[in-house]
Amino acid sequence: MTSAVVLDGPGAFRLAPHTPRPPGHGEALVRVHAAGVCGSDREVYEGNRAPGYVRYPLTPGHEWSGTVEAVGEGVPGALVGRGTVGEGFRNCQVCARCHAGDTTLCTAGYDETGFTAPGAMAPTLTLPARLLHVLPDGVDLTAAALLEPAACVAAAVLKAEPRPGDRAAVVGAGTLAMLALRLLSAASPAELLSVGPHSELADRAHKFGATHYRTESETQGGTDSAGGAGGMGGEGTPGSGARVPYGDFDLVIEAGGSATAARTSASLLRRGGRLVLTGLPAPGAHGLDPATLVMRQTEVRTVFGAAPAAWAHAVRAFSAGLLDPLPLVTHELRLSEFPRAMELVGAPGVGKVLLRP
Known part of the structure; x- marks a missing residue:
């Protein structure tokens, strides 16, 4: 049985059985390749993230890469099988700020993958397909897991x-x-x-x-x-x-x-x-x-987060070979080693830590 990281509250880590959620209208189901760990994940784990910017119980993971496994109604079937990364902010696409492209300033309220919505420290992740940035065939998905900080x-x-x-x-x-x-x-x-x-x-x-x-x-x-x-x-x-x-x-x-x-x-x-x-x-x-x-x-x-234009900029640079973040990765751990990952983040000599399902 596959498992996902779940935080019931600050410091309350457990592995829970994971069942993929079928994608609904406008959604995609992604098979996670790797999830990056950053300081904000440790804030969630330790309970230091500001109220309103986290919702327990929670599966963290806002930095990730993977492969589209299924799509819901209204999403092009050609996405299935493609490598991808995805934006974290679940913006409304209706308010004035979203229409201006400033999706991280969405006036509908804060909602982000891995903080208020289930994240990628799990075997699969289901999210709105409009948040995906599809990658060229054959790219290194381990390196691509760093495209969220790159964005x-x-x-x-x-x-x-x-x-x-x-x-x-x-x-x-x-x-x-x-x-x-x-x-x-x-x-x-x-x-x-x-x-x-x-x-x-x-x-x-x-x-x-x-x-x-x-x-x-x-x-x-x-x-x-x-x-x-x-x-x-x-x-x-x-x-x-x-x-x-x-x-x-x-x-x-x-x-x-x-x-x-x-x-x-x-x-x-x-x-x-x-x-x-x-x-x-x-x-x-x-x-x-x-x-x-x-x-x-x-x-x-x-800067707080990344709007679509910034994501597109990072993905273009990565796809063109101008940006290779792989040398920054120093540790790759299993999801069950989540507490160890929290200890490593920010430690001397530690670069980027990745969790693999």
Whole structure:
């Protein structure tokens, strides 16, 4: 008998018998190949996810790849047998935000695979077929299991609007940061800096496209010389004459998940530079100084999840061979080893952890 991971509540893990749910109208049944594990899964396991963003009992798993096994009425039969990945947000497709393509901002309320709806840490997953992104024949489905974080990174890259010849930087050392380096490198930057906590991570950053690497302690921008002392062009409070070292990068993607990473990212930017935040620091963390953002005319954008355009961007890059996330995978475990996977996430030397049915 096949089994699925079920969390009855924080820390309450069990394996439960799994019976595939036949697809209804507009749905597809996917045979799961692999499910990725990320920090948000550990939040669900430990009970740290904000109320309203999780619904127990729950089968987690929002990062996954698989093969379409059956489709319901109204879905093209040609999808059966195709490798696929799928969006997590169960958006309504009716509200103004959905019509604008901003499906992660759906006003019908939050609903996401693996958090409020059954996820992919099971042998099969049934979901709306409109959420699927079909893959070319013969692709590596193990690598494809990382396309959900890649789509989130693609959302950040699209918001950063990289242009050939830009000076770009990525702050962070995890999966999202490495995927951001790879996707930004495809935009032909003049320089692509990676900022991480340890010098030992430099080799991996270079393999994912970085032209330079600095540790966080080494990261200091050049001094901004615009404006006179005591004027609005200075780097401190208007009239103070204070100056803070800043860099000259055109765009920075923050993927470190802390207020410190956000501040480091902002310090790398030139005046008028573009900053995209992807991390979720602890609530109430001391972050960016609004006065500095205004005086430097910093463009700040944020990402939570991935809309269809970002998914399409990531899948195109993967299908074209421009994005290979497989080197980030360090552990592949069985579903029964879910508690072990929770221990591994975020541990030193651990990259991406996958669970296999």
